[in-house]
Amino acid sequence: MEFALLNGEIIDRSEAKVDVEDRGYQFGDGVYEVIRIYNGKMFTIDEHLERFVKSAESIGITIPFTSLQLSEMLEELLIKNNLETGNIYMQVTRGIAPRNHVFPTGNVVPTLVAYTIKGVRPLESLKSGVKAILTEDIRWLRCDIKSLNLLGNLLAKQKASEQGCFEAIQHRGDDVTEGSSSNIFIVKNGMVITHESNNLILKGITKDVILELCIKNNIQVQERTFSLAELEEAEEVFLSSTTSEVMPVIEIEGKKIRAGVPGPITQKLQGLFEKEIEKQCGLLVNKVY
Structure with missing residues (x-):
């Protein structure tokens, strides 16, 4: 029962x-x-x-x-x-x-x-990375509220699924906001960049853990709006959510990132995140790193 x-x-x-x-x-x-x-x-x-x-x-x-x-x-x-x-x-x-x-x-x-x-941890995807598409962000202007109204998110996620992708990266005009069910990060000149927590995105719990890990481990990090061009030119891209943890994005709209393999900063953050899980919940049997 x-x-x-x-x-x-x-x-x-x-x-x-x-x-x-x-x-x-x-x-x-x-x-x-x-x-x-x-x-x-x-x-x-x-x-x-x-x-x-x-x-x-x-x-x-x-x-x-x-x-x-x-x-x-x-x-x-x-x-x-x-x-x-x-x-x-x-x-x-x-x-x-x-x-x-x-x-x-x-x-x-x-x-x-x-x-x-x-549910188990998505270890295979965490190791190899996932693909994403781009889509216009059509949601309301209070995305900071974790509301039951998710039609905009569902339509974006369905569009990604129909194209064989894990996530839809949303943007308002030229500005990247977040995924349909995740926060989005890029690495530029060795710095981790993610959208500031305002009304246009959900203030992700996993996102905040990652920001703290960056600060504690001397990884440069910045919360600010970034453009589609910066996303396209990024050295690394990853997403975060409660169920996806620190998930590498290796391809967007058919274009590979880092030849289609997770980047070193993403991998470092995955290892640090696993240590944080173990700190709060005990040793993990199956790990990425």
């Missing part, structure tokens, strides 16, 4: 259902998080919960549990499901109310759901 968290209770996952008038279902009126699990432990849990609460507050939802309570419930869920490697998916919506674009009034309680997903 698998278990899920529904409004503070851990129950049989098959029984975890919400009403058809839940605003998450009808409007995408909610936010979510994905937390990575290594060795049965949650990686960067505090940062994920902080972003989860901030995203909810940004759209006027007050989560009916403290971060400590959420952490304890997720820990219990992990134990119940005996998850060693994979993810926790968690979302909160504004709750159940008659369909109306205006926020409901009265005693409407937010709906909180979480469940676990088994």
